Amino acid sequence: MTKRELRQQIRTQKRRLSAVEMAVLSEDICSKVLALASWQEAGTLLLYYPLPDEVDVRMLIKDAFERGKRVLLPVVKGNELELHLYEGEASLKEGAFGIMEPTGPLFAPKHYDEIELAVIPGMAFDSAGHRLGRGKGYYDRLLPNLKAAKLIGICFSFQFLDEVPAEAHDISVCKVIS
Ligand code: ADP
Ligand code: MG
Numbered sequence: 660m661t662k663r664e665l666r667q668q669i670r671t672q673k674r675r676l677s678a679v680e681m682a683v684l685s686e687d688i689c690s691k692v693l694a695l696a697s698w699q700e701a702g703t704l705l706l707y708y709p710l711p712d713e714v715d716v717r718m719l720i721k722d723a724f725e726r727g728k729r730v731l732l733p734v735v736k737g738n739e740l741e742l743h744l745y746e747g748e749a750s751l752k753e754g755a756f757g758i759m760e761p762t763g764p765l766f767a768p769k770h771y772d773e774i775e776l777a778v779i780p781g782m783a784f785d786s787a788g789h790r791l792g793r794g795k796g797y798y799d800r801l802l803p804n805l806k807a808a809k810l811i812g813i814c815f816s817f818q819f820l821d822e823v824p825a826e827a828h829d830i831s832v833c834k835v836i837s
Contacts, residue, residue: 720745
């Protein structure tokens, strides 16, 4: 199956899930992340603010923020993702693609080595860590710069597949939680 066909198939499956079902599954996935030693130990993390059809990781954002961890979220700038400091739910504003983005200070690329853990959304992952995104390659361009981060892929279990098509530019994650 091509990447495009696979994205289409996943979108169809996502539409079958109700908001309540997604919330229940999301809570279970977040609990698994909260239990990771790498989560508990990380002081600086990259998370993502979920779209309605993605695993809802707002519980992770809240947990990390309340524990005083440094939480970074992506901001879409043209073809690139910038990282900005999350300073609380009230400081978010809607950005490109309807994604809520932080208005806190820019986290400059020269500091990217300080990021210990990155929680990465995906349309699909496989057990080798191959990741299928939404087709714009944003994370494939960002992730090579996060040299010290443990990359955790996050998806619903129907998005965790035997095999995801991967190209040379695709960046794999270290571990998938579904
Ligand atoms: P996604 O990872 O979002 O599923 P793809 O892997 O299909 O998307 O990549 C989407 C586009 O982004 C492709 O045209 C690819 O060539 C481009 N791309 C991916 N990584 C890079 C990179 N490191 N530099 C430049 N272009 C890239
Ligand atoms: Mg890719």
